[in-house]
Amino acid sequence: MAKNAKRATLYRMVMPEHVCPFGRKAKHLLERRGYKVDDRWLTTRAETDAFKAEHGVATTPQTFIDGTRIGGYDDLRRFFGAALPAKDATSYRPVIALFAMTALMALAASKAAFGTPLTLQALAWFGAFSMCALALLKLQDVERFSTMFLNYDLLAQRWVPYATLYPFIEGGAGVLMAARLLPWLSIPLALLAGGVGAVSVVKAVYIDRRALKCACVGGTSNVPLGAVSLLENLMMVAMAVWMLLRPMGGM
Structure with a gap:
């Protein structure tokens, strides 16, 4: 799926006082993987809250590929095969x-x-x-x-x-x-x-x-x-x- 899909829709917070860093990362990751990104900004807190309520999610950014919601930045990384360590995993x-x-x-x-x-x-x-x-x-x-x-x-x-x-x-x-x-x-x-x-x-x-x-x-x-x-x-x-x-x- 990831190889064939060339377009993705990304919803991320871009406000005058705050631009979500995970949104920037998600956009960069998608573009690096060859996707053309439909970059949709959530420019107010009310707009962001309305988006979360509509899609039943707790956080942004949210990525959609072929109409399917992939999820946030970590979910996107997993979608592309990255292995994410558990929160309390041992790390040297x-x-x-x-x-x-x-x-x-x-x-x-x-x-x-x-x-x-x-x-x-x-x-x-x-x-x-x-x-x-x-x-x-x-x-x-x-x-x-x-x-x-x-x-x-x-x-x-x-x-x-x-x-x-x-x-x-x-x-x-x-x-x-x-x-x-x-x-x-x-x-x-x-x-x-x-x-x-x-x-x-x-x-x-x-x-x-x-x-x-x-x-x-x-x-x-x-x-x-x-x-x-x-x-x-x-x-x-x-x-x-x-x-x-x-x-x-x-x-």
Whole structure:
């Protein structure tokens, strides 16, 4: 059907104060698939409400092909064969994107500083930049992060304020390590946060067999607690050990 149909009718909100972004996406998707779009604008709230009532729908945009209502933007994507994840489905995409970006940042910094991206300093920067980026995600909603963190972190469960302090500790240690400043402060902070965190994850996931969400990328992720959080904590420990073993001028 999708291959043979060349015309589609799209109803979307286009008002002076609001143009529906999903309507724009639906129109672009249809045109990309080779459809000539009969683009019908709903220009007032009353007109939009009347359209919804007439067709028995709760949202716009709405697409019709060969007289059959396909539905909204997500329905249109499914019509063209896209697989849409469930709302609460596990996704490692935020974590992959974060580490990919911090790796590129580290390589770029090494290239700018030393003329080549492939240096040991790039590896160290990757660890430090990752700590900073992970802390940034937590700092977007510290309250929500701390609530998730209290589910498994052993130190936070004994001293609740630590759950709120953790993002600042992680981010502060990352900044100091990236600049190689105040190692007497950054190294203990990273060892504390990373060491306690690693033990906490191992206990919660691999000993107690608890199924929890990871707070490592903030309080809104659907990443299960386990390998990702363990990697984050071991990275902090590795950075601290690196700082202890490398002389100040040796990088």
